Amino acid sequence: xxxxxxxxxxxxxxxxxxxxxxxxxxxxxxxxxxxxxxxxxxxxxxxxxxxxxxxxxxxxxxxxxxxxxxxxxxxxxxxxxxxxxxxxxxxxxxxxxxxxxxxxxxxxxxxxxxxxxxxxxxxxxxxxxxxxxxxxxxxxxxxxxxxxxxxxxxxxxxxxxxxxxxxxxxxxxxxxxxxxxxxxxxxxxxxxxxxxxxxxxxxxxxxxxxxxxxxxxxxxxxxxxxxxxxxxxxxxxxxxxxxxxxxxxxxxxxxxxxxxxxxxxxxx
Numbered sequence: 001x002x003x004x005x006x007x008x009x010x011x012x013x014x015x016x017x018x019x020x021x022x023x024x025x026x027x028x029x030x031x032x033x034x035x036x037x038x039x040x041x042x043x044x045x046x047x048x049x050x051x052x053x054x055x056x057x058x059x060x061x062x063x064x065x066x067x068x069x070x071x072x073x074x075x076x077x078x079x080x081x082x083x084x085x086x087x088x089x090x091x092x093x094x095x096x097x098x099x100x101x102x103x104x105x106x107x108x109x110x111x112x113x114x115x116x117x118x119x120x121x122x123x124x125x126x127x128x129x130x131x132x133x134x135x136x137x138x139x140x141x142x143x144x145x146x147x148x149x150x151x152x153x154x155x156x157x158x159x160x161x162x163x164x165x166x167x168x169x170x171x172x173x174x175x176x177x178x179x180x181x182x183x184x185x186x187x188x189x190x191x192x193x194x195x196x197x198x199x200x201x202x203x204x205x206x207x208x209x210x211x212x213x214x215x216x217x218x219x220x221x222x223x224x225x226x227x228x229x230x231x232x233x234x235x236x237x238x239x240x241x242x243x244x245x246x247x248x249x250x251x252x253x254x255x256x257x258x259x260x261x262x263x264x265x266x267x268x
Contacts, residue, residue, distance in 0.1 A: 012041025014048055019056040019208040021049040021106070025123075028064025034119040035073040039094045042123065046100035056215075056267065057207040058104065059200065060127055061111040062120075068112040069120025071141070094119075095152060101126035102156070103223075105216050107207050111200040112136050113193060117175075125156045128219065130186070131200045133193040136178045138186070143173040159226050161185050211253060212267035213244045 011027040023045045025032040049055050062068040076090070101108065101123070110127035117139045124130055142149050149170065157166045161184045169176075178190040191199045207215065217240035224232055244250055249265045256263035 010037040010041045011035070012038055012045055014045045016052070016055065019054060020204050021052065021055040021058040023049070023058060023060045024063055025061070025069050026063040028062075028066065030073065030075075031067035031070035031115055032062040032064065032120065033070050033073040033075075034123060035076055036090050036093055038073075039090070039097045043093065043097035043100050046097065046104050050100070050104045050106065053267075055106055056212050057107045057109065057204050059109055059111060059204060060101075060123070062113070065114065067115035067117075067120070068110070068136075069117070069123055070115040071118030071120055091150060094122075095150070098122070098126060098152060105219070107215055107219060109200060109204060109207075111196060112187070113196055117141065122153050125153070125160065129188045129203065131189045131191065131196065131203065132178045132181065132187045133196040134178055134190055135193050136181070136187075136190075137175050138169075138177070138181050139173065139175040140169050141173045143170060209262075209265070211244070211249045211263075211265045213240070213247050213249055217241050217244055 011025065011032075013022075013024040013026050015022040015024065023042065025034075025038065027033065027035075027038070049058050107129070108127045110124045110130045112124055112130055112132040114133075114135060115137050116124055116132075117137070118141055121138060121140060140149070154166060154170075157169070161169075165184045165186075178187065181187045182190050189199065217237065220240055221234070221237045224234060224237055248268055249263075252265060253263045
């Protein structure tokens with residue numbers, strides 16, 4: 001089944017293939033460097049796919065063979081990011097997009113190749129899972145540019161890899177490869193570049209074949225545990241868990257297990 005183009009927001013495209021949604025960073029001539037308009041496109045894309053009841057999993061990737069996303073678009077720095085006041089517009093839209101991506105109820109998988117630098121790594125961090133090719137290159141070069149990094153972005157990094165590895169990335173501001181990223185816990189899997197699309201598609205298909213309500217509840221519960229204890233609220237999580245047990249999918253799963261057949265989940 002060919003992909004269906006759902007929308008285009010500047011250099012960010014949204015597509016669908018069956019139960020899989022795609023968010024594509026499409027500015028390969030600039031190595032998919034993230035501009036303010038692209039952050040807006042990411043915000044629109046996340047909201048669109050979150051509301052699409054046909055979508056069970058979302059793939060986030062960069063167009064071209066050189067980069068997932070090679071940082072923020074530095075060409076905007078002398079115009080839109082001249083000082084803290086001018087930088088506020090960029091921060092406002094990037095914060096909204098970051099929140100929309102990280103709180104998307106559907107599983108979000110990033111397929112990463114080539115450069116994944118700065119703002120590109122910030123986008124990749126919004127994903128639930130990250131599969132990378134063996135040519136991937138990571139860095140946050142903020143200390144080489146003199147710019148400040150917002151606490152929300154660093155918070156996500158600390159959650160994933162801990163304070164020590166976060167400081168290593170921020171203090172050295174150097175590039176590191178996929179195996180070091182894997183050892184930190186920054187990525188989930190490293191594969192040869194020629195196998196990246198196949199490996200990612202395999203994971204996406206498995207997710208789509210599993211029970212959507214169970215995955216939604218598991219994602220929500222896991223994300224709730226990452227919040228400070230004082231603001232955790234598991235009431236909604238408990239409702240999502242109850243919905244699993246009250247669903248036709250639960251009955252289908254049990255019946256399929258007893259009959260030794262593959263279950264056909266409907267998400268209800």
